[in-house]
């Protein structure tokens with residue numbers, strides 16, 4: 034087995050164990066392979082080993098890989114910070130955006146989503162770590178933002194995304210992810226998606242209801258930003 038196939042098997046085993054531990058159906062947890070800084074060849078290996086959904090943070094880098102991998106039926110997710118001047122490319126070339134945290138960006142994505150494509154799936158990134166994190170909508174602003182986004186014609190609001198402060202304390206992980214789930218429940222909008230959990234905390238995220246875990250390091254190894 035290639036290293037990536039081996040890593041995928043290990044991550045899938047962690048996901049299964051985490052779902053089993055809280056009696057969740059494992060098919061309700063989806064694996065998003067976070068491929069930022071990794072070459073197209075690594076994504077091709079992951080595809081060969083069965084993965085279809087890939088998450089990218091940097092538009093230019095993502096577009097280059099999309100062109101290189103155009104022969105594969107991949108599903109692309111944008112998960113990084115979004116500048117206004119990048120929305121058109123995102124609207125045209127991705128199926129999901131996990132990192133929407135303000136209405137202006139959502140409005141542009143809706144206006145720029147091509148008619149021939151299905152609505153763009155959206156998660157609102159919420160900031161559940163207060164001062165510690167700068168991206169993400171404040172919990173107090175979430176209901177108004179969620180209702181405004183759900184009214185936009187070319188978007189489908191699916192749920193929430195969060196990147197809590199990293200910690201090795203399971204109780205702290207659980208508390209942060211539980212807060213995201215409670216915020217989603219509080220909206221009472223029938224949303225089906227919680228995008229939360231990364232390589233170090235996927236067990237906690239799954240215990241608290243994650244439907245997408247976004248995994249980079251555990252699949253592809255450590256990232257080397259000096260080469261990026």
Ligand SMILES: *Cc1c(COP(=O)(O)O)cnc(C)c1O
Pocket residue numbers: 067069090112113196231232233247248249250251
């Ligand atoms: C890089 C990144 C991940 C993956 O993190 P790992 O710790 O490498 O699994 C997940 N989500 C977002 C938004 C990221 O930027």
